Amino acid sequence: MSRKTIRVTTDVGGTFTDLVCFETDHATGESHVLTAKSDTTPPNFEQGVLNVIEKAGIMASTIDFLAHGTTVVINALTERKGAKVGLISTEGFRDILEIARGNRPDFFNLNYRKPPPFVPRHLRAELPGRLSYKGEESTPLDMAALPSIIDMFRAEGVQAIAVCFLHSYTNSSHEQAVTAEIRRLWPEVSVVASHQITREWREYERTNTTVLSAYVQPVAERYLSRLRSGLTDRGFSGNLFIMQSNCGVDSVDSTSATPITMVESGPASGFWGAAELGRMIGEPNVLALDIGGTTAKCSLIENGQVRIMTDYWIERDRTSAGYPIMVPVVDLVEIGNGGGSIAWVDEFAKLHVGPKSAGASPGPAAYGRGGTDATTTDANLWLGRINRDYFCGGSVKADMEAAERALEALGAKIGISTTDVARGIIRIANNNMTNALKLISLNRGFDPRDFTLVAFGGGGAMHAVALGMELGVRKVVIPASASVFSAWGMMMSDLRHDYFVTRLMDMAEGAESAIGTLFAEIEAAATERFVQESVPAESIRFIRYVKLRYQNQEHTTEVPIPAEDLAAGHLADILAAFHQTYEREYTYRLDAPVEMVGVHLVASAAVGKLNMKERPSGTPDANGALKGRRQVDYAQDGLHEAAIYNGDRLASGMRFHGPAIVEDSGTTIVIHPGNTVSVDGYGNLHILLVSGEAA
């Protein structure tokens, strides 16, 4: 048959729909990379995907593997463009959705506004029936009122129903009975019950998660089915996978049932890519940093594993409580600092950068589209870090006069020069990002010096070295094609499900077998789901974690345990690992009983991921890639004449030193004085930092 494998990823963004295609020749193992871009087409987003495939000149019928990432779910939530939802709760608890947790993060503000619930009170119904926290039925479920509730929902124009009962994380029978009855009474309506999404306790978080899943379900179902039929019409017969927030991909059917799992899929693929890259180059401990136009995001990868949690909220910040979504999401910290972030001076003459962004339009002042605000990008241009004659890969002529005007005006407000204000912007932006990186490392007891910083996204490579020096990391790695790194990560993703199940248990004698039984149950369910998706049982890999705490604490520490059944002696090992992890993170340990609150199972199977081929090392002489020299202002590291390299011409084995700049059409890499750079067999740049020069 074909001697090539064609893998395509598409990613729907706010402005553009991006495509990356890897065409791998079976004989040589070499991959040819092709990228394309077309406009995003709201509200029929699938059209943009079909367009970009066509624009790239790829025949849909030749694609073997298609992975797709989309912001359709998060957009429906933030723009409030979802379905009208009706909620069915346990009797006495319909107001849980509105009561929420009662917190007021903006705590000095007496005019705070609590975020309103997604379902108004008259569409929140109740049914009698109670389960205890042990999963025992104390009051039988009474569905007598259900037909009249359905009638009311129909009359009110409800399009999706969410069902969430107390303690359903431990016994889902009442939810199952009610959803079955709703499907019988009203087959056309979307319906989702909490146990389909999460098996963890906390009724507000679970109820809200179910409601938001119902809210986006009709939109997502419609989108995914149109996308699938559009591709099928064009002859596509390969596997279509949808990127998830847990760094894995999933089938279309599975995603359509609980689309809320896509909510944070955007950043997930990049972080997965960083983990894969780390494994490939023998750097299993990675600080991953993704700097885009509006925000910077970072995540910590320990021992090759991304950290997946279910403590995810949207619209939560210092001024709002936001809304919880209890689904597996890669643990990340996001701040409002990107290339387009606007620098501004407050009424007390303090300089700030972000979180407001100039966006794509008008964009940074240097775009010359009428923007008058100075952004991080303008500062980078002014300081010579970005090449003014090769702005956006030469596609935009940098309007340096506009950039100067914007910076000068800003500097005048605080009485400093244009150059000093540009340096100030870089330093403050770097400081904001350093604090975010500290949150995921130092704050959890990890020493950044034990990690490699992997930076990607449009702006990652510009700031990475300065951040790395600040944090004391020894090495920064800029992946080959850093600007399409997320697409690469998506291509490397496994089919993956994360199961979080609440189960309170003393870590005392006998716990081993109970834990083993619980995992066996979840693994059986996971296997069944994979087999339904035509994944052979023998290719499934499991990773087991237990969530432990000292008795009576609230927050848990996740500890990995062996994948096979636990022998009697294992309990002591697990406890030792818990005490050790706990002490690393919190500086002390206690001689107190330990209890388990729940488990976390990762079930994954590889689905034809890309196998990268390493090229042999050539000459260390990088002069062939040298394209010139220019003055570059390294802020605190001073003004230097830097060697400018053409990124496209750097090859395996080349070495050179900073001060230098590497440019290609999508990325600018800023290399500071004293750094040593080498190019590896995959085209990644390894930048060795000199320690102790950070100040």
Next chain:
Amino acid sequence: MNDSTGQASHDPITLEIIQNSLQAVADEMFATMRKTAMSSIIYEVLDMGTGILDARGRIASSGAGIPSFVGVLDKAVQVLLAKFPQETIRPGDVFITNDPYYGGVTHLNDLVVAMPVFAEGCLIAWTANIAHNSDVGGMAPGSLSVQATEIFQEGLRLPAIRLIDAGEANESVFAILRCNSRMPNFLEGDLWAAIAAVRIGARRLTELATKYGIETFETAMEGFMTFGEKVTLSTLATLPHGTFELDEEQDDGRVYNVKVTISPNEFVVDLRNNPDQDVGPTNTSRDGAMICAQMMLKALCAPQSPANDGTFRPIRLLTREGSVFHAREPAAIGFYFETEVRVFDLIWRCLAQHMPQRLGAGHFATIGGTFIGGIHPDTGRQYTIIEPQIGGWGGREGHDGNSALFSGFHGETYNCPAEISEARNGLHIGRMALHTGPGGEGQWCGGRGIVIDYGVRQDNSFLTIGYTRSRIMPWSLKEGHEGTGNYALILRCDGTQERHAFISGLRVDKGDVIRIVTGTGGGYGNPALRDRALVARDVKNGLITAEHAQRIYTT
């Protein structure tokens, strides 16, 4: 700018970066404590605060949490500085106080832990935190009793002492603490969480000061406080100036008085004309009254900007020693929080009449301290619930009040999920709902309080509560209707009912239901002016009956 010659190292960007880091460190301390605490009152309710102070004990930055704890830590550290000669304070030391007569400000349950921070051998700052501990001894479980008449009955007093000596824990103090608590494991776990937080904060500050130089670090701290003062003064200039006075009757019949004088550079709160201190535990220290003034000033002046020593410099507080707002040792003080929330609400009400565009109508205005304890019917272990309550907030210009929110004294405070409470405490929670019913109507309505039913599953359990605003209702503004009160109803299994607002150690048995009801906030503006569409929506949502709407909203 590697060289530290003169001005170069004090460039505004460096100072800004250090100031950002002060905020980040305070937040990191907060996160650490939250994650490691043993008591739900700390990790869930977040009845705690963290802060960074300068070498003189002035607050420079504070972590998230509750506003009423922001102003506590400076007072504690200043007492430590007065008591311990500088040369005896060493790296690795950790101090503790809980006594309002020794810088503790609040009550004995709140342990303040403070650690000096050194760089190059110099004391450059302090890190500190405060958190409510479940039991510190005293006459009643949970240490709080409405029967207390002296502070000695409210637990173990720690009069600003050294807990860890240059890194060596003073085992004697730990032993005394454990021995005096009904819940020694919780106390010890929570205390270590607090110690972990100050240590992490101290480590970060040392790194900062070493990196940028001590002088630059200190300049940045000083500048941050000056900035705080500037922010306050700039808003103070825009407020209505003058002297405003209010008398308000309380649930117990006493009358409280406040006079507030606002000028472009001063915010004077005069509480001298108030009753003598109470024989019971509803007194506050002068420091506690100061915190109320600080919170109200901050609510008026750029509430989202940093709060530090400078922010509060324009305050002048006048109190009379021996009065309920300036208790004299050894007055009992356990329920200080209800007294403080009254002062806070008193100042709020006094000012709202004169600036209704800035301040809304009164809220349910109780901490709602609720203590339920007994033996867990399934595990046989002792449990104690210690939690504040959520309730309705007042309407304000352009907006109905929030429903089901903690009082103005709290902030990043979380209620306990029913699923967790049932598992942990072995109670049966029959409902958790908005409290509907008449009250709080207006052009902009008060938000709703809540109703929670705790079904008791084990004989010989107890209930202690201390709610105010039970008889005197949340106040309205501009012809709105007043809100409703806070109380607990005991539905005995024999069919009888009792209503309580302030009671200690009430016995409850298997089959009894404790029903907690919190108030609707006050209404704002004449109900006749309410948009008809909003009235129709309220009726549809079951927040008000059609008949009642007809009666209230037709003129």
